[in-house]
Amino acid sequence: MSKQELPVVDLNAVACCSPIAARPMDADQAALVAPLFKALGDPVRLRLMSMIASVPEICVCDLTPAFDLSGPTISHHLKLLREAGLVDSERRGTWVWYRAKPEAFRKLGALLDISAAPAAAA
Amino acid sequence: MSKQELPVVDLNAVACCSPIAARPMDADQAALVAPLFKALGDPVRLRLMSMIASVPEICVCDLTPAFDLSGPTISHHLKLLREAGLVDSERRGTWVWYRAKPEAFRKLGALLDISAAPAAAA
DNA sequence: TCCTTGCCTAGATGTTTATCGAAGCAAGAC
DNA sequence: GTCTTGCTTCGATAAACATCTAGGCAAGGA
Numbered sequence: 001m002s003k004q005e006l007p008v009v010d011l012n013a014v015a016c017c018s019p020i021a022a023r024p025m026d027a028d029q030a031a032l033v034a035p036l037f038k039a040l041g042d043p044v045r046l047r048l049m050s051m052i053a054s055v056p057e058i059c060v061c062d063l064t065p066a067f068d069l070s071g072p073t074i075s076h077h078l079k080l081l082r083e084a085g086l087v088d089s090e091r092r093g094t095w096v097w098y099r100a101k102p103e104a105f106r107k108l109g110a111l112l113d114i115s116a117a118p119a120a121a122a
Numbered sequence: 123m124s125k126q127e128l129p130v131v132d133l134n135a136v137a138c139c140s141p142i143a144a145r146p147m148d149a150d151q152a153a154l155v156a157p158l159f160k161a162l163g164d165p166v167r168l169r170l171m172s173m174i175a176s177v178p179e180i181c182v183c184d185l186t187p188a189f190d191l192s193g194p195t196i197s198h199h200l201k202l203l204r205e206a207g208l209v210d211s212e213r214r215g216t217w218v219w220y221r222a223k224p225e226a227f228r229k230l231g232a233l234l235d236i237s238a239a240p241a242a243a244a
Numbered sequence: 245t246c247c248t249t250g251c252c253t254a255g256a257t258g259t260t261t262a263t264c265g266a267a268g269c270a271a272g273a274c
Numbered sequence: 275g276t277c278t279t280g281c282t283t284c285g286a287t288a289a290a291c292a293t294c295t296a297g298g299c300a301a302g303g304a
Contacts, residue, residue, distance in 0.1 A: 021222065024188075025172035030165040037168070041160025042292085043152040050147035053239060060251065066146075073293055075252055094250060094301055100143065105236035112234065114227040117175060164262085182281065195263055197282055216271055216280060 009035055009085040019110060021117035036108055039084035044069065045077045052087055053100040060096045141232060143239035158230055161206035166191065167199045174209055175222040182218045 009032070025033075040046055044067060051066065052058055064074045078098065081087045088099045147155075162168055166189060173188065174180055186196045200220065203209045210221045 020168075020172045021175035021227070023172075024176050025169050027165065027169060030168040030172070034163055034165040034168045036163075037159045038163025041156055041158075041163040043149065043156040044292090046142075046152040046156045046159070047147050047149065050142045050145075050152070053143035053236060054146050055240075064251095069292095070294060071251070072253080072295080076292075079252085091251085091300085096251060100236070100239075102236040102239070105143070105234045109231050109234040109236075112227045112231040114175060114222070114224040114231075117222075117224070118177075166262090186281095191262095192264060193281070194265080194283080198262075201282085213270080213281085218281060 009083065019113040019116035021114045023118075033111065036084050036086070036104065039080050039086055042077070044074075045081055048074070048077055049081060049086060049100070052081075052098045053102075053105070057097045057099045060098065063098070141235040141238035143236045145240075155233065158206050158208070158226065161202050161208055164199065166196075167203055170196070170199055171203060171208060171222070174203075174220045175224075175227070179219045179221045182220065185220070 040049060047066070048063060051063060060074070060078070063078070064071055067074060078087070078089070082089060084104075086101060086104050088101055090097050090099075162171060169188070170185060173185060182196070182200070185200075186193055189196060200209070200211070204211055206226075208223060208226050210223055212219050212221075
């Protein structure tokens, strides 16, 4: 549960380099980055992510009631966000708290910088 | 094939507003934005997207050989990118050419701006 | 101690997705 | 006209995914 559980996605290896539009991405980097986008590619996870990123930290008990879904389903989505390296979780007493990992967002944002396109595409 | 085919995703409605971290995203907006991230959430599509965005335009005939996949499979992924509003295609004579739609990237990038977080999350 | 609460994991199920081969269609060559 | 080439669509299949219920475990209160 705590951050000792190694994330599946190593953020230092991911999105470390050039924007999508700077040069064709090689297969290895694509395989590292795609899971990050995939994690955000579900409406439930996107809302969870937004709720988490909008505050310094938030308890699962405040996330679950915002959805018409069972607790285990929310837990499943949170696990995917954790494995993608987008959030961190920590148990404090009874509750588990989630926090966004801003460096992941910075890297993803840099990847989408289309102004890096070498030609008229921008 | 041509741009007369309405994109499934209306970019004017999508990602039009505030960054993920600015405030909790409502379900409607999440449903509009998630398909964009989902489209980028596959390694093949991410590489295709990068190849397309790296040049002003590119022919399918230059995209397909870069992958160990059949033509129909590449065509399928390109269709998803088209439906997400991330690329445009145009047939010119024998070949079909693809171009990136930079406004989609600008909007996605703005969404990931974590510096918009209201609190210490950044 | 036992009970309750909060959250996660395990297992099952229906849906979606990635992939292929076959077939179709448009454009150009002959 | 026919043939070839480039790309798409169609139909099928296997893998991945979202969701649920059931069960488990840790923390706190009685």
